[in-house]
Amino acid sequence: MKHRIGQPGEFGHVAVLMGGTAAEREVSLTSGRAVLAALQQRGVQATGVDVQGNLVESLLAQRFDRAFNIIHGRGGEDGVLQGTLESLRLPYTGSGVLASALAMDKLRTKLCWIGAGIPTPAWCALETEDDLVRCAEELGFPVIVKPSAEGSSIGMSRAATPEELRTAWESASRFECAVFAEQWVEGLEYTAAVLDDEPLPLIRLETPNAFYDFDAKYRANTTRYHCPAGLDAAAEARLQHLALKACQAVGVRGWGRVDLLVDARGKPWLIEVNTVPGMTDHSLVPMAAQAAGIPFDELVWRILETSV
Ligand SMILES: Nc1ncnc2c1ncn2[C@@H]1O[C@H](COP(=O)(O)OP(=O)(O)OP(=O)(O)O)[C@@H](O)[C@H]1O
Ligand SMILES: [Mg+2]
Numbered sequence: 001m002k003h004r005i006g007q008p009g010e011f012g013h014v015a016v017l018m019g020g021t022a023a024e025r026e027v028s029l030t031s032g033r034a035v036l037a038a039l040q041q042r043g044v045q046a047t048g049v050d051v052q053g054n055l056v057e058s059l060l061a062q063r064f065d066r067a068f069n070i071i072h073g074r075g076g077e078d079g080v081l082q083g084t085l086e087s088l089r090l091p092y093t094g095s096g097v098l099a100s101a102l103a104m105d106k107l108r109t110k111l112c113w114i115g116a117g118i119p120t121p122a123w124c125a126l127e128t129e130d131d132l133v134r135c136a137e138e139l140g141f142p143v144i145v146k147p148s149a150e151g152s153s154i155g156m157s158r159a160a161t162p163e164e165l166r167t168a169w170e171s172a173s174r175f176e177c178a179v180f181a182e183q184w185v186e187g188l189e190y191t192a193a194v195l196d197d198e199p200l201p202l203i204r205l206e207t208p209n210a211f212y213d214f215d216a217k218y219r220a221n222t223t224r225y226h227c228p229a230g231l232d233a234a235a236e237a238r239l240q241h242l243a244l245k246a247c248q249a250v251g252v253r254g255w256g257r258v259d260l261l262v263d264a265r266g267k268p269w270l271i272e273v274n275t276v277p278g279m280t281d282h283s284l285v286p287m288a289a290q291a292a293g294i295p296f297d298e299l300v301w302r303i304l305e306t307s308v
Contacts, residue, residue, distance in 0.1 A: 002305075005301075005304075005308060008042055008043035008044040009043075009045075010308075011044050011065065011066060011304060011308075012045070012064075012065025013046075013047065013062070013063060013064050013065050014039060014044055014046040014047070014064065014066055014067070014304065015046075015047060015062075015064040015066070016036045016046050016047065016067075016070060017032075017051050017055075017070065017071050017081070018032020018033070018035075018036075018048060018051070018070050018071060019032065020051055020052070020071035020072070020074075020075050021052055021075055022071075022073030022075055022076065022151075023073060023151075023152070023154050024073040024152050024154075025073075027072055027278055028073075030280045031070045031278055031283065032050075032071075032279075033048070034279055034280055034281060034296070035068055035279050038296055038297040038299075038300040038301075039300055039301075041297055044304070047062065051076070056084060056088065059085075059088060059090065064090060065090075066093075066304075066308075067085055067090055067091070067093070067307070068092075068093050068304055068307070069085075070276060072152075072276050073150070073151050074104065076276060077100060077103075077274075077275055077276040078104035079097040079101030082094075082095070082097045082100050091307045093254050093255070093303050093304060093307045094276055094303075095253045095256065095275040096253055098251055099251035099252050102250050102251070103252065103256070103275045105148050105177075106146060106149070106271075106272050107123070107125065107148045107178055108148075109273060112249055112250055113250075113270060115249075116245070116249035118242065118245060118249060119267065119268060119269055120270050120271065121182045121183040121184075121271065122182070122183045123180050123181060123182040123183065124139055124143075124180060124181050125178060125179075125180045126145065126180055127179075132165055132166060132169060135181045136162055139183050140183075141160050141165075142184040143158075143159050143181040143182060143183060144156060144157070144159070144181070144182050144211065145157055145158075145165065145168035145169055145171075145172050145179065145182075146180060146182065147172045148177045148179065148180060149175070149177035150177070152218070153214045153216075153217060154175070155171060155174065155175045156211075156213065157171060158184065158210050185261040185269045186263065187261050187263040187264050188204060188262050189204065189206075189259070189262075190203065190204050190229055190259075190260050190261070191203050191205065191258065191260070191284050191288075192239060192240055192243030192257065193257045193277070193284065194243060194244060194252065194255060194256050194258065195255050195285075195302060196255065196302065196305075197244070197247075199240035199241075199243055200285070200289055200292050200294075201227055201236070202229040202231065202239055202240065202288070203225055203229055203284055203288055203291075204225075204226040204229040204230055204231075205224070205225060205226075206223070206224040206226065207220070207223045209222075225287060227288060227290075227291045228291065235266075238268075239260065242260075242268055242270070243258040243270075246258050246270050247273060252273060254303060254307070255303050255306065256274060256275050257273070257277040257284060257285055258273045258274075259271045259272050259273075279300070281296070285299070286299060
């Protein structure tokens with residue numbers, strides 16, 4: 001239900017939760033600083049909280065009325081923090097415990113999507129040496145190997161041979177979570193931001209790298225972002241509808257971002273949903289919002305409204 005807030009004072013004292021201890025800590029701090037500045041600029045009483053130690057202590061040290069959660073990855077995006085906030089009865093932005101935990105686990109998100117009739121590439125869990133053989137038989141090559149619970153493309157690689165599959169498995173296994181190989185989709189990549197159950201314009205991502213990896217996300221100046229994405233209105237609407245359905249299947253609340261690929265035959269394949277997407281000045285949700293005529297500070301305000 002949409003609840004519009006007119007005056008900044010109605011939000012009360014807002015804790016902007018940022019940092020965390022996951023691999024995406026630095027990205028979160030950058031997102032968090034941008035969110036904090038935008039809220040303060042709009043007159044909201046907001047305080048940044050860099051969450052590294054005891055979250056409960058940090059939250060009880062001051063009197064807060066709600067939280068804007070911008071901690072990416074494990075510990076912030078996976079339901080743990082959400083459960084803590086529920087226990088403290090502190091309203092917060094974004095998805096609840098279940099959707100957060102589910103979306104953090106790419107493998108189980110795929111299972112959920114299969115159940116909901118949402119297309120996602122075929123995959124194979126990689127636990128043992130035997131799985132490498134089975135994966136090569138079932139999926140063929142190339143595949144992309146992923147740790148199930150990381151973000152920012154951390155620990156991922158493309159494998160085109162059994163040797164590369166082994167190397168990719170070993171490097172993904174360094175992260176403490178399940179690892180899987182997914183059928184490689186050759187085609188165009190898009191991301192669909194969703195704000196309060198409304199889709200924002202799609203963005204098409206283009207990189208000369210093998211895929212949209214960590215370098216393409218945060219370092220390279222060769223990544224191109226197309227928004228509008230270059231689709232005709234009907235195709236754009238179909239993908240937006242699919243992204244919305246994908247969010248609803250997982251139970252996403254407030255805001256989120258669905259990553260998808262469209263193959264050479266025009267068929268869409270959904271790959272994951274992010275429940276705490278990046279909010280740096282060159283992140284994708286702010287870019288899509290901008291294209292819809294929503295400036296950054298207004299976007300931050302609207303996300304905060306979803307906590308009310
Ligand atoms: N099945 C696939 N076929 C081809 N490329 C893929 C496939 N799955 C993922 N990729 C590429 O790898 C990138 C990262 O994958 P994914 O979105 O699953 O991971 P992530 O690290 O969680 O991303 P984020 O930073 O958005 O949280 C994608 O943006 C895409 O470029
Ligand atoms: Mg992604």
